[in-house]
Amino acid sequence: MLQIWPLRGIPEVTAQSDLVALIADAAGDTLADGDILVVTSKIVSKAEGRMIAADDREDAITAETVRVVASRTSESGHTTRIVENKLGIVAAAAGVDASNTPQGTVLLLPVDPDASAREIATGLRARLGVRVGVIVSDTLGRAWREGQTDAAIGAAGVHVFEDLRGATDAEGRPLVVTMPCVADELAAATDLVKGKATRLPVAVVRGRADLVGDLDLPGARSIVRDPERDMFHRGADEAYADGFAAGAASVTGR
């Protein structure tokens, strides 16, 4: 059985906050070996001072954008930009966040969420004496499906994939699905208890102790697909336009 619950009593996080202390205080002695904590990236960003003044959120998005993947403007004039950000993550608005942050500011994602996860996991293991894993989560949209789900953008001490390559099914046949991304599934599961409009930025998952491991396991960066291997590294309209220009040039020689 899996049990998932939010940690209560975590106060408003600021750039002076010691996240390990806040989480440890809220957890008390309720954590056990094999527990996995999923920490919303928002509070990691706040604790790391990643709040910037942004009267124009769009400028912040542009600054965080490494590569525009796709862009579309609705009839109402709203532009959605799907970009690859400095973490290699493809998401709308480069992950720049205008919710749950004071008016006139926006939150950038943590500079290195895997390192942040490792710092929190190291600190909690030392302070509480329990072997826990830590995931840093963010809310992401996705291709082909409406709505958003939470996913892992940082991880430490947790296997981010369950590696079933070479495993067989109940009838001895090789499994076709071989790489469940359990880190993303853990993040999605905790979104069900954290809510969006409430101050419950940390949740615990108990019941998959087999997924907790050493702190030097690969982080969530390993989930990001290399653009060279990605069939959707560019939006359809953008790729079409690129092709069109190349096609015309190929004929005219320009």
Next chain:
Amino acid sequence: MLQIWPLRGIPEVTAQSDLVALIADAAGDTLADGDILVVTSKIVSKAEGRMIAADDREDAITAETVRVVASRTSESGHTTRIVENKLGIVAAAAGVDASNTPQGTVLLLPVDPDASAREIATGLRARLGVRVGVIVSDTLGRAWREGQTDAAIGAAGVHVFEDLRGATDAEGRPLVVTMPCVADELAAATDLVKGKATRLPVAVVRGRADLVGDLDLPGARSIVRDPERDMFHRGADEAYADGFAAGAASVTGR
């Protein structure tokens, strides 16, 4: 707190199986109002006789393909086809499944997973006298991220989205993320207890009774994005090739 556990004792499902009976028997009297059952699409397919002989799985994929979205052949000669299938779902191999089905056969997805979910939910509500929701789940890959996660391809009696449009955050500002796809998050969460190589095709989620509703709520079909609204309705290479041909033709007039 969320509790998630697999139902044990569900035997091998065949085309003669009464899924409602099998699930009800396995559940006994352990279910309560507000519980959400997540049923792996495999057993729904088996119960609906969606097993076909397929010495060549590729033929089955072609038959289920409405539209090829993208395709890539690796150096080893393995071709991955991302296609839109008859359910409108964009996924590798059209959802045709060669695992956990007897040798020489493949499983097609259910014809109408929302209807299947509704049938199961209706039957369980009547038989067990508890107001439960039902999700039919499948394992899907995704753009930009390695690995697979479970998602909802059918749903009944469950809100598939948490509609937060117009809601505000803790500081009274409008939320930016407004459509958490809770059905996909529920499916992902249960994958953590079901496993891939074990016979645990049904799991229960308890703790989000607020997501359970009437049986005529929109199903999982509402999660599928209309290709016209999808910036990734076509793979980058395919769109580029389309554009190239059009660009060349625009100059030559052919």
